[in-house]
Amino acid sequence: MSDEHQILEQRARTLARPRSTLAERSTLAVFERAGVRYAIDPRFVYEVARAPRPTALPRSERHWLGVTSLHGELIAVADLPVLLGDDAATHAEESTLLLVLGVEARELAIEVDAVLEPVRADVPRHEPPHTDAASSLIEGVTEDGLRVVRGERLLSDPRLTVNSSLET
Secondary structure, three states, X not given: OOHHHHHHHHHHHHHHOOHHHOEEEEEEEEEEEOOEEEEEOHHHEEEEEEEEOOEOOOOXXXXXXXXXXXXXXXXXXXXXXXXXXXXXXOOOOOEEEXXXXXXXXXXXXXXXXXXXXXXXXXXXXXXXXXXXXXXXXXXXXXXXXXXXXXXXXXHHOHHHOOOOOOOO
């Protein structure tokens, strides 16, 4: 068997593996919250902004930090580590750094401690067994510990939907 034939056979075997076991090199937006580094596909990042500290909402779930004014509009602010089942981080004192998420409009903001340089990383594309809604938000973890968040699932997570009914 020629070297060329062996190379082609190896490529065919690699491509024949289920997509779930392959890694894909992607550019990721990276941020830090409560000492943990997270990443998300930049197409879900609408903007990074400073805003006044969120005003807490009475009787809201723990993962909601509240609402804040951003460019004259109110936006809901969530705490990603709490949403993922980790400990709550402390709030900023007067202003908050926000990673505003959305595809065509501002949909949700998450409080971050820092926005880091984007990276190109191999993102595991496996489907881990999802035992709860929080674990389904993590696409995988890179070799250096970067937790990759699934942007589409985060934006569609039912826990982040504000109930618009007028029921008491």
